[in-house]
Amino acid sequence: xxxxxxxxxxxxxxxxLLIAPITALIKGAFEDGINPVLGSIRSEAFLKxxxxxxxxxxxxxxxxxxxxxxxxxxxxxxxxxxxxxLNNVIDIPFAISPVVVGYMLLLLFGRNGFLSPVLEAxxxxxxFAVPGMCLATLFVCLPFMIxxxxxxxxxxxxxxxxxxxxxGANAWVNFWQIIFPQLKSALIYGMxxxxxxxxxxxxxxxxxxxxxxGRTETATLYIFRCLEERQFVQAxxxxxxxxxxxxxxxxxxxxxxxxxxxAD
Amino acid sequence: xxxxxxxxxxxxxxxxxxxxxxxxxYIILMIVVPxxxxxxxxxxEGVSELIRQIxxxxxxxxxxxxxxxxxxxxxxxxxxxxxxxxxxxxxSFPGKRLLNALIDLPLAxxxxxxxxxLVMLYGPQEAIGGFLSQKISLDIIFAPPGIVISLLxxxxxxVVRNIQPVLQELxxxxxxxxxxxGASPWKIFWKVxxxxxxxxxxxxxxxxxxxxxxxxxxxxxxxxxIPLKTQTAAVYVLGAVESENRxxxxxxxxxxxxxxxxxxxxxxxxxxxxxxxx
Numbered sequence: 001x002x003x004x005x006x007x008x009x010x011x012x013x014x015x016x017l018l019i020a021p022i023t024a025l026i027k028g029a030f031e032d033g034i035n036p037v038l039g040s041i042r043s044e045a046f047l048k049x050x051x052x053x054x055x056x057x058x059x060x061x062x063x064x065x066x067x068x069x070x071x072x073x074x075x076x077x078x079x080x081x082x083x084x085x086l087n088n089v090i091d092i093p094f095a096i097s098p099v100v101v102g103y104m105l106l107l108l109f110g111r112n113g114f115l116s117p118v119l120e121a122x123x124x125x126x127x128f129a130v131p132g133m134c135l136a137t138l139f140v141c142l143p144f145m146i147x148x149x150x151x152x153x154x155x156x157x158x159x160x161x162x163x164x165x166x167x168g169a170n171a172w173v174n175f176w177q178i179i180f181p182q183l184k185s186a187l188i189y190g191m192x193x194x195x196x197x198x199x200x201x202x203x204x205x206x207x208x209x210x211x212x213x214g215r216t217e218t219a220t221l222y223i224f225r226c227l228e229e230r231q232f233v234q235a236x237x238x239x240x241x242x243x244x245x246x247x248x249x250x251x252x253x254x255x256x257x258x259x260x261x262x263a264d
Numbered sequence: 265x266x267x268x269x270x271x272x273x274x275x276x277x278x279x280x281x282x283x284x285x286x287x288x289x290y291i292i293l294m295i296v297v298p299x300x301x302x303x304x305x306x307x308x309e310g311v312s313e314l315i316r317q318i319x320x321x322x323x324x325x326x327x328x329x330x331x332x333x334x335x336x337x338x339x340x341x342x343x344x345x346x347x348x349x350x351x352x353x354x355x356s357f358p359g360k361r362l363l364n365a366l367i368d369l370p371l372a373x374x375x376x377x378x379x380x381x382l383v384m385l386y387g388p389q390e391a392i393g394g395f396l397s398q399k400i401s402l403d404i405i406f407a408p409p410g411i412v413i414s415l416l417x418x419x420x421x422x423v424v425r426n427i428q429p430v431l432q433e434l435x436x437x438x439x440x441x442x443x444x445x446g447a448s449p450w451k452i453f454w455k456v457x458x459x460x461x462x463x464x465x466x467x468x469x470x471x472x473x474x475x476x477x478x479x480x481x482x483x484x485x486x487x488x489x490i491p492l493k494t495q496t497a498a499v500y501v502l503g504a505v506e507s508e509n510r511x512x513x514x515x516x517x518x519x520x521x522x523x524x525x526x527x528x529x530x531x532x533x534x535x536x537x538x539x540x541x542x
Binding site: 002028090101102135171201243 | 279280283284286287288290291294295296297298299301302305344347348350351352355357359363365366367368369370371372373374375376377378380381382384385390413416417420449471474475477478479480481484485497498499501502505513514517520521524525527528529532
């Protein structure tokens, strides 16, 4: 009896907190049928902003996969002074407000920024341009890959590596044949998390990118502008697309996680 | 068994060093440099100017609003997170697997989309929002309750995912022993189960607090941007940046960073103390 009361409470709470808002979004977007939704998908600004989001996210996932794995490897396998501090520094992007992230980058790369003489000399534009938005997204996504890889690298079977090395495998062969297969599922999981976070980034890219329509407008910035211009169907449609994509990613990541659990 | 990294691995000093430098450079360039820059900028006019900027009425109101809504959310999240985890780990019921998967949803859904969803549910023109507003004159959107609900949404996974592994590993024989000795389920929970969950619960709650203090996307949509009423600290920074109020932006940013880092540091320490830090 007490158990069912608790179960009911949890279902009610999660229903109220998580499911009700999602239902409201879907219901609201399709209020006037499917045609306005389809119409807004076909608009140029819609597609362009979505494409920019995907481009930035793919780039960030690529960089993060390489450097995140590398950093995780260094943290687990190497010994050096300051390693403890480094391990704590990695979590900082989790805690810092995205607005502050954007602002920090603006102080570095913006007009009168610390690096503005260098950027002018090189004739590169970072603030209010795509490179700055990539940097901002890299910052906020930084911990995901590293935190995902550290436990897996810790759990690697070193005897296999040593055996392979003894048998004459060079580092390259050792990595691809022995290490990589063991890291693969964690890599994919880390990549999906990073992808989801990158696609949804808003505060940091708003400040560093400025949300210039047609140039630095990502999918989330498009939603923000549409809301301000009271183009609600467009805003809701993009929200649904981003939301659906996130759900898909969560389901996928969940599957991968379960597969790994059973394989152990 | 620990195998010393001798022979083949340590002979290759150069790639070893190159890898380490690359990893370190990446972290320093990406995280440490921006942090130093913002500190330098905020303290440029001295500490007294920084304090003056934070105590300006609009800034102060934004900071206080951020802190109390985050604290209230943390309290609710701790209680409901504890109950949710207990139910999901200990009971079996239809739909449990779905519920377990749903927990991670807020991590994936863009916070801006969260804000949009909540406005559509509780907005004054919507069915539920209109009802609450007219019948019990409770405004959710463009008011503090909306801020708390959106913070609850985005921080929901933190507490649950922090306690879940600990509860799963918990030794059931102690509870069985207590039950055999005649302890009530309530007493068993408080005397046997809760003590082991306390540290993870505290650390998860702190994590959700630090996440909430900096939240922007959901809050800017749900609370709007009304100075001295619903403007939170992060939204204040946006306004300051847009109006080129560099001193104000830097001062409030530094405060936000300081709170976040302090809370994160304590949470990490707690995490290490119960010893499951991965």
